[in-house]
Amino acid sequence: MQRSGLLIIISSPSGAGKSTLARRLMEWDPSLRFSVSATTRPPRPGEVDGQHYHFTDRAAFQAMVADRRMLEHAEVFGNLYGSPAAPVETAISEGRDTLFDVDWQGGQQIRASHLGQQVVSIFILPPSLAELERRLRARGQDSDEVIAGRMRKSRDEISHWAEYDYVLVNDDLDATEAALRAILTAERLRRDRRPALGGFVRKLMEDAA
Ligand SMILES: Nc1nc2c(ncn2[C@@H]2O[C@H](COP(=O)(O)OP(=O)(O)O)[C@@H](O)[C@H]2O)c(=O)[nH]1
């Protein structure tokens, strides 16, 4: 029997680097599935509907919540965000791991869900708040006002750091990516996540007898 898929949650204050790290992790392991969230936030230049987000309006979003089609959902920076449940259930049954870029509220809800046993959660910290602001500006996507709002919210997000299994300071991007790969590799090798191992060892001992 194949192992069940993992739910890998990455959270951080906006601008700490989680989208960049998620992208790199999926280049390293193309079998990873990215959970494409639904959001009422307007698309940024270059964002593709269905790839970065499912861009939607409030009414459609709320209908999905009412139909219990969201694994979790939350309001962040005045917009609604949520993770559709169906693709996650499919991935788990196929033994594929899913990567989530969600805030602390999403992290709490997924951990508390019926899929909580499958969760590996990682929090990304910036080396400093000054560097966080510099990265938000360097990304060149948001107005001064939006950046100020994200900086104000960053303390809230950071205050949840201790709820996560792993905490990484994203100073050097390559080093952080290497740490993420190591976490994923080790989590996949855990004995309690490998149901086929018992049968393998039994066979090993029979062959030896
Ligand atoms: N709870 C929850 N949070 C989400 C979801 N999708 C994105 N987020 C979070 O919403 C926040 C804003 O995301 P986004 O608008 O892409 O801005 P960015 O993080 O600055 O790139 C981030 O903290 C994301 O992790 C989701 O489906 N559920």
Ligand SMILES: Nc1ncnc2c1ncn2[C@@H]1O[C@H](COP(=O)(O)OP(=O)(O)O)[C@@H](O)[C@H]1O
């Ligand atoms: N370790 C790092 N050092 C320098 N710049 C980084 C690092 N990690 C990410 N960045 C840059 O910071 C900006 C914000 O990163 P992004 O991945 O969009 O953050 P988030 O998804 O957490 O909002 C991007 O321009 C990205 O290229």
